[in-house]
Amino acid sequence: MDAFIATAIIGTGQQSDQAISTGTPVDALAEQLEQSSTERKLLLMAGAATVYHLAGYTAHTGLEIPTPAEAERLPACSPEIARYIGSMLEEKQQELLPEFLAQLTRSELRLPFDLLFPALTYGTRHKDIREALIPTLGQRGQWLGQFNSAWSWVKEQNDEPSEDIETQWQEGTLAQRVQTLYRLRAIDADKARLWLQEVWKQEVADARRKLLATFAVGLSPADEAFLERALDDLREGVRVTAASLLTRLPSSALVQRMTARADTMLSYQADDLLKDAVLSITLPEEIDEAWKCDMPGLKSQDATRKAQWLKQTLAAVPLKHWIERFSISLADLTSSVKKSEWHSEIIESWLEAALRDNAYQWILQLLNCSWEQAREIGQLDAAYYQHIIERLPQELAERSIIHFMTLRSSWPWTTLPRWTMSLSALPKPWSKDFSQWYLQELKKHAQGLLADKKWDPDWYQGLELAALSVHPSCLDQAIISWDTTDNIHFYGEHLLENVQELVLTRQHLYEEFKAIEKSPL
Amino acid sequence: MAPDKNSVAAGKKLGNTKHWSNLGYNAEALWGECQGSDLYQVRIELSSLALSCSCPSRKHPCKHLLGLLLIAAETPSAIPEQEPPTWVREWLEQRAAINERKTATEQKRQEQQADDPNETRKKRAAKRQTQVEQGIEHLDLWLEDLVRNGLGSLETRSTAIWEQQAARMVDAQLPGVASRIRSLIAIHNAVPDWPIRLLTRLGQLALLSQAFQHIEQLDANLQEDVRLMLGWTLEETEVSARGEHLSDNWLVLGQIQEETPRGRTQRTWLQGEQTQRSALLEQFAATGLSFSKVIPTGVCWQGTLVFWPSASPQRALIEAHSGPTSSITDALPGNATIEEFCKTVAATLARHPWRYRFLCTLCTVTPVFDQATNRWYIRDKQGQGLPLKASEGFWQLLAISGGHPLDLAAEWDGEFLTPLGFLSEGKYHIAERAA
16 A cells, blocks of 8 residues: 555656555456546545545554542532532632532532533642632542543542551652641651651752641640751751741740840830830840841841841740730730830731730730821731731631721721721631621712712722622622612722622522532521 | 533523523423513424524524523423413414415425426536536546646645635536535645545545446436535425435434534534434534524434435435424443444445445443543443544543443544543533534
């Protein structure tokens, strides 16, 4: 057949008059052709050979079937729920995906098979959704993940601890070894520390940092010696991690050293006559190497360096130390700082200390101080407060926001901070009480805006946040019929439509889940 | 059946009874009113699946029709059986009146044709015959020139040579040949083994020309095939009069749409549950227009098809729906093994050597992905496999199969299978296409 094709490619005009052959029974048929030119013969033989090969197609062999997927342990969600989630996986209303993947898991349901490919594709593009997605993939999704290297995250994040945990530690990938060490820290922190000590010198910097971070689980004074040595590591990331962990051990030598240094910086003086008190701040001109080593990650060598020393040193000291040392309440302590040029640095440090030590009873007072000061100077760092809100338990976070929003009404319009950044830090869904309060505030605020035809991006963004976050029992209230004729900003109309659709989608989905009656709202 | 992906998404949003009022159905129709920027009246005639919506959208079917169909498919209990409202009754009556008028018009046209003097028709036919014979002669010379000079010489030539020859064939009343020549543009210099693929197609053209020149020696049905391939067309009424009528429970297995320079083509594959006969419904739509008929897939219905006269009847049209439409749930009436399927292909080619598309329904097969070569296959219980088209990804198929066997319907082109749909655990899934 090769010679036949070669003849066709080169051309019969270039070949000497030789017999052409396909090497198939078609050649015998060609013998029966009437007087035909070589070209005609070649063409007819090519056509007949095509039919011959089509009719005699030989199927492939040697194909191995993979081991089939295991039987599912959970039922699939309803087609209605699947349709909504399918849309979200196509990035329509995808903001709702974390909420309803979690609801699927709570309801002990999984995604239907025809959503597995879109789900794996979405999870590959969006790392942050993987943790919520994996429990909904079922056995089939786990099975499917093995066929595409881009989906290896399914197995990595879902790997059951190997019976031979030590083999996993010795031979796994870095991600697997970190997971192994986290698990071991929860069961036997001393053993985990020993394992890490044995391999410490061989590990590269990034591995050291990640493995050391596992000490956050089961942290105890027994870890102090290892962490103190890690403070001398060549890599800054390792030193920062070590210092951060040591500050969580109030009895550690690092905390003792920082407390002693902080004691030299702060002094408290009460004036009983004037019924006033002042916290004096004395900062050194320079700090020694030992002090610098206890504060890894220091960047600035310029005028702000003193502020950094103050902040990092104070942040390492438990807040209750000052209350006990000066024998005063937190209210008196924060009041004494008001006139200091270092007010904001001190409050920030104390906030950091309170958050680290889970001293939630003081957070609201400290936040209040911070906001009061921000109002005085007409400037508020919304990103910073968002970071604080993210670290609070939900109830305290919501209370803080209510308090802030109450204060906010006294702020001048031109310096009004973006409050929606803090709202977006709240875990979803919001509590019922907070949802009801927020929706009432929105309505009040909206009426004013619409009456004055003002454009307030915070309000619209807040409305969108509410649509995504209000408690499911408040969704009816969130379907607000705004009287917007002629008053609404042209961009706002589009946003309101989107908001309504988000609320309706959430409402429909919760009704579907309720119908299944597996999980209470 | 949705015209595009956006319509699918929009239809899904409306596939919830919250957006609907006055939903209902009876033996003839399904209806409802959908609140959009206005209240739209949506109706579907069940016997013909004729669709109607009062919205101004140019897409067909629009999102309201798709939404109603979704509700009917997924929450049928939400649609009560009841007497149709006036706006539905009137629409059905209008449709019946239009159909009557169409039948009367066609009857009149046929009578007029019968009155047409024999001589005029004979003269027209003779003129066409002469043009075709001249066209075939020219085709033969052109083909022989190509192989005399060698297909390798085409490497440096532009693809305009094909368009030029195709235009000549159109002038010679050979649009079928013109279409085949135009299809060579996609091969010329486009793939590594293009000379072999080109030779294959040119050889088939030569066979066609040979068949025409000896047409009187062919079986009557094969003569019909030859004329059809050259470019003779049959009106649907002629097909109805001369073609084979076949009643069965027809499974509408899937569709393939392709872009062409002049618009789009749609191939819908059906298979008879009792007769196991395959049928192909073809539609063409010019650029920018929708297909004239909406043919839902993944369903089955009792009805009659009429086949174009052929030595191996394949192309058909729907003559009548005589029963309700339901989802495909039972095992497909397919081949038990790939070997069995290949034998049916060989038998078909023996009757019709130019056939190049075949419906392939295989029972109890398993999709296999060869990660080493990045290729997909369908494997039967004997261990034989057919490759799936390389440009497609078949993750949906693999996800639903889970490594377990299923029934598959696909189009076979002699090299690759293009899946149409597959049945797994009593549910028929339409195969998704890569965007």
